[in-house]
Amino acid sequence: MTDFSRPGDTGNIVPFDRRDVAEGYRTKERPPLKLLSYSEMEAMPEPEWLIEGVIQKQSTALAFGKSNSFKSFIAADLGCSVSVGQPWHGNAVAPGRVIFVATEGANGFGRLRIPTWFDYHDVPRDRRNNVFLYPKEIRLDVKDDVLALVSTMKILGPFALVVLDIFGGTMAGSEVEDKTARAWVHGIQFILRETGASVLTVAHTGWQDDTRARMHTHFWGSFDSRLRVEGNKAAMTATLTVERHKDADSSGQWGFRMERAGESLVPILDSDVKPSKSRNLSVKQNTALDALDDALQAHGVRKQGTEWPPCNVVLMEHWRQAAYRHGIADSENAEARKKAFQRIREVLQDKGIIRIYCDHVWRCFANSNNGN
Template identity: 30%
Template sequence: MSAPFGNPIDSLTVTTGAINPQAERAVIAALIRDPDGRKILDLRITPELFAMDATREAFSAIRALILDGIQPDAATLRRAINDASLIEVETSLQEHVSAANLPVYVRLLKDSLRDRQTQAARARLVKAVAAGCTPNELRPFLDSIEQAQAGMEGKRRFLEVGELCALPPTENWLMKGYLTLDSLTVLFGDPGCGKSFLAIDIACHVATGTPWRGCPVKPGKVLYIAGEGRNGLSKRFRAWFERHGEPPRNIQICTVPIALTDPAGIAALVAEIQAMPEAPALIVVDTINRNFGPGDENATADMTKAVAGLDAIRNATGAAILAAHHSGHGDKSRGRGSSVLRASVDVEYAVEKFDQTVQVRC
């Protein structure tokens, strides 16, 4: 089966180095002792930070319970995780009696993840060389190694408050006032409300760098993951470029569904994206339902896996992730399915259609 974006190199490599069991257990214990969902979101604690299968499964279950407002105790976890993960939970609580220093342990996990990513990037380079790639084709692999190594150097644990106040704003706008890089944004609404129309409009504005509704736009490469509907997409994209007098460019479209709930599939997708000559600025997933994969979007555990898939793509690429989603069956003021999604996004926009007007509200 060919890769979604047509990359001829199978660059998926799994490494087992750079594991920090103590930090993983410390984070597990801290979240059980102080189950504050805001910490998970603010510190961007995601399953990929955990290298051990048992602690990764335990964290996913703990996060799902916390975000649903359920206390993650032994009884609730016993029903959600296997024996190996339960043993890790018990070991974590024995080794770490306090919830203090969670940010420090999370930073250690992120350092370990960068180390693993560096190892994986080196392995992909070796594989590319063995496949006979040209120097130009090898450049992205070398760049990925340099980027991973750069992220590991010169990290201090503490900043003086004066240094913190002197830091520039963290918002890195892709579309001023609406989209930032390294973020997860959801557009939700009823079928036919214009979600895909709006997503295509935003994608084309980013691809061409043209202002969107008067807002400055930083030009960049766009990946549009539709999952299906090649003919309909062709008409919509052609109409946009003709209407704006721009030549079609800077967008790659995937009409093969991805499975957000499948970690192996997401890892393969991430590896393919990282091997591209130019990193994407915007990745559109249209829709979450089409690209959900195995599972039920109403189930907390399955939606948690899907969010982890979106987070993995965002963390690996630094791109703005824009996901189109259907509104709830009963409650039209929120996206459909488990509340885990709403709790995990950076921004959520409701899309409504009135006659020929599409309205967007935050």
């Protein structure tokens, strides 16, 4: 696993001393870093949209939802729209080549889902040449796999979008390991820099929490945009909600009914389909949940007995200390931090997001009226 941020760097941390500074850092192999002046900062361009309001150009986006929430169909809808430059349900699209990396179900994806979308939208065959499929797993935390993907994209020409479906099949390591997460994120950033394409990753929500994707917090925090998908399999409906854009207004909701077409499904915009009521967590409350994830990873244990859940739990004190490290309180005063943690804990418990028993805490299995 390689850190792509500096090609050729082994990633080893070497201690510096004053001689390094005195002798100078510049060598032929390591030219000085390019720093932007104030005027260059002012002249930096505004972010451009690949799909207006949904995915920006040369950015990373995450579409996450429960199993059977129709998120792969929505990802196909987004990607195919880009490949033909067709507005996505009224939102302007910048056209370009698209790669779908189907790490599971590639046959159905390539043979049914994509052709059905083109047929439904009456796209002529001569306009279907900008979409490509890689029907295998690809490990974006492995240097050779990333370089192979980038080389292929450069040979075939400029690409606008890479769709990774599904997240769990895009790494050699575990999705909950810090080492895997950091290598994967560096791999994605390398793809963005070298190809100029955006990357849309499709992921499942957590086993115990449908408010976020099942992944290490370093993955979760790395995406420029996060898009929540909720589906109702019985009603054949789905919604897409923008949860966050780092560099744009974080708003936007779309409701769809899933229309059968041939042997597949196509999302059709339907204003009557609404997302479930959001939990409306504050930044500090979400920070506390991230801290709980870290505490569960570092100190979580499985308890035996009917009163304990079928998942890891962690001591309240481990969570509290992790929350302090994450900065849940604006004050360094011990009493103020304690009160801030107490307030957040009570809110999360009242909302049913966490449970507490015998001075241990865990994430709840979330209940949703719109998922499956």
